[in-house]
Amino acid sequence: MSLDAWIAIAVVLTVFPLMALSRLGPDIILLGAVVLLMTLGVIDPQQALGGFSNAGLFTVAFMYVLVAGIRETGGIDLIIRYVLGTPPTERRALVRLVLPVASLSAFLNNTPVMATYIPAVMSWSRRIKRSPQRLLMPLSFASILGGTITLFGTSTNLVVYGLLTSRYPELSMGLFDLAWVGLPVAVAGLGYLIFVAPRLLPNREGMAKVFANPREFTIEMEVDPDGVLVDRTVEEAGLRHLQELFLVEIERAGNVVSVVGPGERLKAGDRLVFAGTSDAAVELQQIRGLIPSSEHGSSLEKEFKERRLVEAVVSSQCQFIGQRIRDGRFRTLYGAAVLAICRGGERVTGNLGQVRLQPSDVLLLEARPPFIERHRESKDFLLISELNGAARPIHEKAPLAWAILLGAVFLAAVGVLSMLNAAMLGAALVLLTGCCTVAGAKRGLDTQVLLTIAASFGVGAALQSSGAADVIAGGVLSLVAGSPWLLLIGTYCVVALLTELVTNNAAAVIIFPVVTAAAESLGVSIMPFVVTIMFAASASFLTPIGYQTNLMVYGPGGYRISDFLRVGGGLNVLTGLIAVALIPLVWPF
Incomplete structure (x- = not known):
């Protein structure tokens, strides 16, 4: 030979x-x-x-x-x-x-x-x-x-x-x-x-039950109207680099600010939604100017036109495979925040920021409306679908196609x-x-x-x-x-x-x-x-x-x-x- x-x-x-x-x-x-x-x-x-x-x-x-x-x-x-x-x-x-x-x-x-x-x-x-x-x-x-x-x-x-x-x-x-x-x-x-x-x-x-109750994977607090955090930015308030939590959205006067940036200024009565471990609630309660939310329902159960809750299945081609979510700057790249992760039919517990992504992980994301169309064909995700969303509208050219x-x-x-x-x-x-x-x-x-x-x-x-x-x-x-x-x-x-x-x-x-x-x-x-x-x-x-x-x-x-x-x-x-x-x-x- x-x-x-x-x-x-x-x-x-x-x-x-x-x-x-x-x-x-x-x-x-x-x-x-x-x-x-x-x-x-x-x-x-x-x-x-x-x-x-x-x-x-x-x-x-x-x-x-x-x-x-x-x-x-x-x-x-x-x-x-x-x-x-x-x-x-x-x-x-x-x-x-x-x-x-x-x-x-x-x-x-x-x-x-x-x-x-x-x-x-x-x-x-x-x-x-x-x-x-x-x-x-x-x-x-x-x-x-x-x-x-x-x-x-x-x-x-x-x-x-x-x-x-x-x-x-x-x-x-x-x-x-x-x-x-x-x-x-x-x-x-x-x-x-x-x-x-x-x-x-x-x-x-399976996954349907994992994402069914938003209160199980989010913690909600309010900005005290008389507290020290009013008119401070998220960065100045120390809410940007929490150890086991990250700020997902702010509900304010019937509207929602989704995927919150570090320069967003807090207002009196803002309702803040954090994703992370329930044990980390103690850390939030120790921050001056934050008080437990007075509302009983979860903010994530409300519908806002500025927000979409989507499920995304991670592809084997995703650039974040093997990386921790926090280290990979997932939020910055996609303009979406990870609320929960399902793997093998069970929710991944612990600090989400420290989780290393694997192929076929299902992510519950909060994102702005353009996210779905922008990343629907992305090679990073096998599938993106709006949570409980309806099928896409049927176009009049479907018979021609x-x-x-x-x-x-x-x-x-x-x-x-x-x-x-x-x-x-x-x-x-x-x-x-x-x-x-x-x-x-x-x-x-x-x-x-x-x-x-x-x-x-x-x-x-x-x-x-x-x-x-x-x-x-x-x-x-x-x-x-x-x-x-x-x-x-x-x-x-x-x-x-x-x-x-x-x-x-x-x-x-x-x-x-x-x-x-x-x-x-x-x-x-x-x-x-x-x-x-x-x-x-x-x-x-x-x-x-x-x-x-x-x-x-x-x-x-x-x-x-x-x-x-x-x-x-x-x-x-x-x-x-x-x-x-x-x-x-x-x-x-």
């Missing part, structure tokens, strides 16, 4: 643990790997940058713009409004939930679908008196199952298809070819979610245009018709996913050009004893396992050259193995970190990792058995 092959294998063996265990994003890790491989001469600049010109990558990017048009016009809200209703039983609630979500996810990127559905489901669960824990995990799993039905269903399908057509131009797939296997997998999976999952899902109180999407799907399905051309035309029409602004389109692009895909191509190219893929394939063939069936089962298991630990796109792109080399050595068609990679990369049911939608529901649902293992384990086995059994029937060896 050549030195280049050894280097390529060493880089891959380093990349996967780093993506699974490091706080660095997968895009940064893979880009670093590509730079290293190019510096060491394993790949040339053309191979390193080949992923940035791949048709699959651009199809994914244009699909993001198409989906942004649906989101900007409230197109998903339109469906939510009419399908949820008031089901009498939990099983009927699941039917109303998972069937439309799976259908939408066959054509739309899962993340915006989930971002719209989760706040609606949280509110809906309260209305129908069901625990959100019984609904949110099935919601995520249904979106994953729906993505297996079409080539448009997930970015991974498009990327693997792009790899297939670039390396094997004589091979192709239709938009709905995957449905021969995807539909049975989705139907069986949805049946599992409706009939089996309710017996396995938890029924703990849906017509453009369905038109693009139709043109690609009948072969009039390639998937890339159809997605490009649809994205252009969405912008030209005003269904989505240029700024909205830019926000809709998930740059981390796109960079991860592009960089994965460079690593995959290193495995192929250095001969490492052939060497690994030879080792794999010796393990499977020359049996295409064993190779197929092994491919599914390896990709499904890697998908739970790292990103599905990276797992698929890096494994692709190894598996295709093994199939060629066996003298069989590569198609069943390519399709197996697509399905295995979507089988992200075992952990919350395996897929973005799982992370999105992990915090709001108050789940634990054991919940995913218990519910997702059976679903993983069921979908895997069906996929592996059917794929060779549709695409023979």
Whole structure:
């Protein structure tokens, strides 16, 4: 084996643990790997940058713009409004939930679908008196199952298809070819979610109870009209640097000053709301000029147009991951104050300023109204929703946005245009018709996913050009004893396992050259193995970190990792058995 092959294998063996265990994003890790491989001469600049010109990558990017048009016009809200209703039983609630979500996810990127559905489901669960824990995990799993039905269903399908057509131009797939296997997998999976999952899902109180009573995590005091603090600034009054408390807002004469700055002057009778530990109330009572609040109700229970209470789910990309809230200047950057933190379904107690943020933490924030729109597409948060807020208003261009999407799907399905051309035309029409602004389109692009895909191509190219893929394939063939069936089962298991630990796109792109080399050595068609990679990369049911939608529901649902293992384990086995059994029937060896 050549030195280049050894280097390529060493880089891959380093990349996967780093993506699974490091706080660095997968895009940064893979880009670093590509730079290293190019510096060491394993790949040339053309191979390193080949992923940035791949048709699959651009199809994914244009699909993001198409989906942004649906989101900007409230197109998903339109469906939510009419399908949820008031089901009498939990099983009927699941039917109303998972069937439309799976259908939408066959054509739309899962993340915006989930971002719209989760706040609606949280509110809906309260209305129908069901625990959100019984609904949110099935919601995520249904979106994953729906993505297996079409080539448009997930970015991974498009990327693997792009790899297939670039390396094997004589091979192709239709938009709905995957449905021969995807539909049975989705139907069986949805049946599992409706009939089996309710017996396995938890029924703990979860996040809804954590944030239910504002008096549990806030302390309220008043400025004594005759005291020494009248007309002093917050800084001068010593309220800016309290040890275990921070001043969130000031209620004054029927109005509210939210996210209070250090220069705000206190007035007689101001009602001050502090967030922090209840033990710190003693510290407040010792400050001259502050007296206990004379009102019995919590200020946070009142509605003010200057204030919004929002729930935000922390992303793994958030710049404050691992930092203490106070040290990271969270309040200064976002213009929002953290009132409470929910982790694993339980409120984090103690001094909030000393809490180090973790991915999927749910934050209860007080912010000014512009915060929601400014940070709704921020990569720092997986999800932002107004507490008990209504769904976003339905825009009059929603039917047009849906017509453009369905038109693009139709043109690609009948072969009039390639998937890339159809997605490009649809994205252009969405912008030209005003269904989505240029700024909205830019926000809709998930740059981390796109960079991860592009960089994965460079690593995959290193495995192929250095001969490492052939060497690994030879080792794999010796393990499977020359049996295409064993190779197929092994491919599914390896990709499904890697998908739970790292990103599905990276797992698929890096494994692709190894598996295709093994199939060629066996003298069989590569198609069943390519399709197996697509399905295995979507089988992200075992952990919350395996897929973005799982992370999105992990915090709001108050789940634990054991919940995913218990519910997702059976679903993983069921979908895997069906996929592996059917794929060779549709695409023979």
